[in-house]
Amino acid sequence: MNKALLVLVAAALSLSAGSAMAQKKQLVIVVKGLDNPFFEAINQGCQKWNKENASSPYRCFYTGPASTSDEAGEAQIVQDMLGKPDTAAIAISPSNAPLIANAIKAAKPKVPVMTLDADLKKEDAGLRKTYLGTDNYLMGFRLGEYLKKAKPNGGTLCLILGNVAADNILRRASGTRDALSGKKDVDRLKGEGGWTEISGCPVFTNDDGPKGVQAMSDILTANPKLDAFVIEGGWPLFGAPQPYRQLTDQYKAQIASKSLVIVAADTIGEEVALAKEGRVEALVGQRPFEMGYKAPSVMIDLIEGKKVDDPVFTGLDECTRETADTCIQK
Incomplete structure (x- = not known):
């Protein structure tokens, strides 16, 4: 195979891979802010799920406002994501629970909505299917x-x-x-x-x-x-x-x-x-990596109409000076 043909084949494969990625439905995780190491651990869990499920028709997509102080920005992202045709489900960590509840109501979602890490207020719990995270x-x-x-x-x-x-x-x-x-x-x-x-x-x-x-x-x-x-x-x-x-x-x-x-x-x-x-x-x-890793599977269960517990708790790690070497779940 000559060099020119190899270039054409490589380009075709790249285009095909890009097209496949574009066709994947998004399992969206919206966090309070991208400037917080806690949420980056959630992102790492999300990316691990992507790596282990490369052939899945779904892709975990992590997003949020630049700063945790931007409550309005998070609400706008939620509305935007719920309006995208490739969004298959969404998991939200509400910075301002009433504001996010209003954003969900305004979007009138046709896909499953769940909360992650932080929940909505009790009176708005009917807007989401389940909560995944810490008790x-x-x-x-x-x-x-x-x-x-x-x-x-x-x-x-x-x-x-x-x-x-x-x-x-x-x-x-x-x-x-x-x-x-x-x-x-x-x-x-x-x-x-x-x-x-x-x-x-x-x-x-x-x-x-x-x-x-x-x-x-x-x-x-x-x-x-x-x-x-x-x-x-x-x-x-x-x-x-x-x-x-x-x-x-x-x-x-x-x-x-x-x-x-x-x-x-x-x-x-x-x-x-x-x-x-x-x-x-x-x-x-808390166990933020576990939250990010589990969220896509829970969203797929919701999409497929399977029974999902509400809430789904991810457990706690407790550390003191004496137990610091062994206190974190591996």
Whole structure:
């Protein structure tokens, strides 16, 4: 075969491959923002599914706004994706649950919709077929239990949260408060179980790591006798590990003696290393890679009309300084 013919054959094969890719139906994952390492782990799971299912008529397609603070951008992407003829199903991690619910209603989808990582509010649950991800209430409850174990007599605390309308984070906060109070549906701790949330808290950081570290620094400056932080998403640790180290360097003695206790969500980036260093009492982590890897299969089941559980939980990983070497699910 001469060189010119080889070039023509290669071009034809490339065109054929491109055409096949174009014909694949999209299993769309829309996350809160592409600037967050947590969501990149979801993307890695999505890409692994693609690699293992290269001959499938479906392709996992990962997208989202550039920043987790762009709630309107995420809602617009959801509407755009639901309007595309090659979208076969969609999995959404709502940054602003009511806003995403309105976007779904406006799009009037003809394909299956599910939520991933974060859910819609209970009153909007009928807009999606299932939720895949963390049991967020349990996650927050476990954070509360770790704090309670470290400081059984209670004290003052501050909750560090993400977006104001992110349902997953609000559920975690609810779980933490219930664990600490020994009651159900406590809106704010005012002495229940010995715990009191200080003025100015909770702090909403919009999932911004440096902003979270700065908020902790400001709170500690204003409240030097604060007993605890509960960080309901690991943004200050995985999003700004060096500033977090610099902050905790100033409070090494208090953290070592447990006069100041910090418990945090997630086990990604440098978080486990920070636990090993004794800069956080306990981590309760999610499994974002598993979410991204499982989501396409769940969407295909929905497309094919198969029975899918609601919710589908992906489990937790719990880490302390003592268990940091073995705490992550392999």
